Amino acid sequence: MFIPGEIISVLTFPGVIVHEFAHMFFCKVRKIAVFDACYFRFGNPAGYVVHENTDNFTTTFLVSMGPFVVNTLLCLLICLPAYMPVKFFDLDHPLSYFLIWLGVSIGMHAIPSNQDADNVFQQAKQQVKNKNILAILSFPLVGLIYVFNVLRIVWADLIYGVAIGIGIPSLIFG
Amino acid sequence: MRTADCSSCEKRTIPLNDTIKVDNQVYCENCFEKNFTDESHLKNKKIEREIDPTVCSSCSKDFGDQELNKISAYPICKDCEIKIKNKTFPLWVKSFFIAIIVIVLVSFVWNWKFYSAYTEIKESGVYLQNGDYTNAAALMQSASEKVPEVEDLSILASYYRGIEYLTKDRGADALVEFERCKDRVPADYNIDNLIIQAKIGATFDAKDYDGFLAASLENLALDTTLAMSQASVASAYACLYAERGKEEDKQFSVLYLEKAKQIDSLNEELKQYYNRIDHRLYSRTILKHEEFLKQFPNGWSK
Numbered sequence: 186m187f188i189p190g191e192i193i194s195v196l197t198f199p200g201v202i203v204h205e206f207a208h209m210f211f212c213k214v215r216k217i218a219v220f221d222a223c224y225f226r227f228g229n230p231a232g233y234v235v236h237e238n239t240d241n242f243t244t245t246f247l248v249s250m251g252p253f254v255v256n257t258l259l260c261l262l263i264c265l266p267a268y269m270p271v272k273f274f275d276l277d278h279p280l281s282y283f284l285i286w287l288g289v290s291i292g293m294h295a296i297p298s299n300q301d302a303d304n305v306f307q308q309a310k311q312q313v314k315n316k317n318i319l320a321i322l323s324f325p326l327v328g329l330i331y332v333f334n335v336l337r338i339v340w341a342d343l344i345y346g347v348a349i350g351i352g353i354p355s356l357i358f359g
Numbered sequence: 360m361r362t363a364d365c366s367s368c369e370k371r372t373i374p375l376n377d378t379i380k381v382d383n384q385v386y387c388e389n390c391f392e393k394n395f396t397d398e399s400h401l402k403n404k405k406i407e408r409e410i411d412p413t414v415c416s417s418c419s420k421d422f423g424d425q426e427l428n429k430i431s432a433y434p435i436c437k438d439c440e441i442k443i444k445n446k447t448f449p450l451w452v453k454s455f456f457i458a459i460i461v462i463v464l465v466s467f468v469w470n471w472k473f474y475s476a477y478t479e480i481k482e483s484g485v486y487l488q489n490g491d492y493t494n495a496a497a498l499m500q501s502a503s504e505k506v507p508e509v510e511d512l513s514i515l516a517s518y519y520r521g522i523e524y525l526t527k528d529r530g531a532d533a534l535v536e537f538e539r540c541k542d543r544v545p546a547d548y549n550i551d552n553l554i555i556q557a558k559i560g561a562t563f564d565a566k567d568y569d570g571f572l573a574a575s576l577e578n579l580a581l582d583t584t585l586a587m588s589q590a591s592v593a594s595a596y597a598c599l600y601a602e603r604g605k606e607e608d609k610q611f612s613v614l615y616l617e618k619a620k621q622i623d624s625l626n627e628e629l630k631q632y633y634n635r636i637d638h639r640l641y642s643r644t645i646l647k648h649e650e651f652l653k654q655f656p657n658g659w660s661k
Contacts, residue, residue: 202455209448218430218443220417224452237431263459266466269473274509284466287459358477 187338194231199287200256200294200346201225205232207255208248208301212236215244230298242312242320249301250326252294257349260292264350272351273358285350292346302330360421361411365390375411385409415439476502476512483519492523514543521553528648530560552581559591566645568598589619590632597639604643612640634658 194201205224212219212234221235239245267284270276306327312320333341362372367390379391382404386394395401410416410433412426417439427434430443448456483498496519503512521536534557537550544550555578562570572595579588596612599605616636623629635651638644638659646654 199455199459202452206448206452206456213447219446220430220433220443222446224449237433259459263463266463266470269477270470273477274473274506276508280466280469284462287462 190337191227191229191231193293193342194225195227197290197293198225198231200290200292201231203256203259203291204252204294205234207251208234208236210255211244211248211251215239215241215247217244217248240308242308242317245308246305246319246323249297249305252297252301256291256295260288260295260346260349261353262288263291264288265354268351268354269358272355288350289343289346292349293342295345295349296333296342297330299331299334302327302334360414360423363409367394374414375409376414378409380407380409381405410434417443472505476505479505480512487519492519492526496520496523511543514540518544518548518550521557525553525556525560528560528564530557530562530564533557534561552578555581563598568595568602571595571598584622586619586623586626586629587632589615589622590629590636593619594632594636594639597636598645601639601643601645609640612636631658 202224205222209219209222211217217239218237219234220237221233223233225232236248263284267278267281267288270278271281271285305323309317309320309323309327313324333345361375363375363378363385364371365373365378365387366384367386370387373387377388378385379388380386381391381395381401412429412434413422413424414420414434415422415427415436416433417435420436422436427436428440429435430440435443479498479502483495483502486492486495486498496516499512499516499519503509503516506512517536517539521533521540524530524533524536534554537554537557540548540550541554555574558574559571559578562568562574572592575588575591575595579592582588593612593615596608596615600608600612616633619629620633624633631652634655635646635648638646638651638655641661651659
């Protein structure tokens with residue numbers, strides 16, 4: 186079933202906010218100037234962070250890949266308390282359902298955008314000449330990101346969110 | 360403010376930020392759109408967007424001839440530089456995150472009972488596998504108290520308690536627990552079988568030897584190949600004989616006892632049981648297992 190991206194963004198808006206927050210967070214950590222930031226809006230893209238360029242590949246990598254770490258972690262943390270009453274004890278718990286929606290929404294926006302991947306790729310091409318290990322490792326990651334963003338059309342983002350929020354607790358607790 | 364002349368039209372002193380350089384030729388925006396109507400016209404051409412170093416890219420303030428400091432490629436005035444460098448999360452974003460953290464903490468605290476109950480259920484299962492029914496029952500009971508909305512836990516606690524009572528020869532108590540579980544546990548829990556076992560114990564304890572016999576026969580009907588089942592019927596008849604003195608009861612007792620011995624005459628527990636039945640038939644005295652062991656620690660003989 187095809188649902189326009191804007192509608193998905195509205196339905197999962199916490200994930201958009203956390204995604205942009207993650208970019209901003211790593212900009213702050215790495216002391217990168219941020220010119221503009223929009224955490225959520227009705228449109229495409231649903232959010233953005235405009236920051237200064239940097240030659241430091243680690244900084245570029247962290248800023249671009251930040252959402253993957255932050256969103257994934259938050260998704261797991263939020264869904265964990267909700268998992269047990271709903272999945273193990275089979276209880277209808279409004280708070281738990283809310284938490285699962287919140288967690289999965291955040292998880293759905295964990296994967297960096299193609300623009301984020303492109304930022305890393307462009308710099309990695311230069312850095313790999315300096316035998317930068319992180320740059321070398323980033324190539325397959327960037328490839329995976331591009332593939333994943335194509336697969337969003339078949340709900341890859343939802344599958345990822347559910348895999349993290351429900352799948353991992355299932356593996357832990359059975 | 361810096362200015363430039365358009366190389367296409369006659370316009371002079373165009374603000375530098377309003378110009379575009381293509382292959383080192385400066386164009387104003389109008390001429391750019393006129394000369395390059397399609398993207399294909401720009402193929403293989405060097406395109407540069409000039410940035411006036413005297414105009415702040417953030418607030419667009421003109422600083423005359425003064426060149427501003429740059430952040431990345433953008434000239435930024437001092438005031439805007441401070442704002443940009445100190446840019447932080449808006450209040451609503453901070454509030455959003457605080458709300459998420461509060462919700463997560465509250466839900467962890469609120470739902471902790473489920474995780475605690477889960478741990479107890481798992482531990483209870485381990486104790487059950489190891490034959491420690493007392494701890495298994497206690498843990499399952501604790502779990503059911505933590506999550507009263509899940510009735511299945513309370514039923515399981517009864518089931519485990521029933522087994523515990525059965526192992527401690529508290530047939531009447533076991534029967535109460537098993538009756539709670541009837542029709543509410545899966546078939547492989549053998550609840551009907553356990554109820555019969557409990558009835559055997561309960562009727563014996565209550566000195567209802569007719570009931571003892573009925574329950575023993577019901578148990579035997581389930582599986583006639585078990586020595587214990589045959590011995591239980593023999594025991595019931597022996598009790599009736601001890602109580603009423605009817606020879607017929609004695610004969611039936613001996614008959615079933617022989618059947619039991621034919622099936623298994625080696626098991627030590629069974630041999631003790633047979634010995635107790637023999638004593639009962641001989642002395643017409645009904646002793647419980649503990650009483651018999653106390654009186655005849657080395658077994659009884661005529």
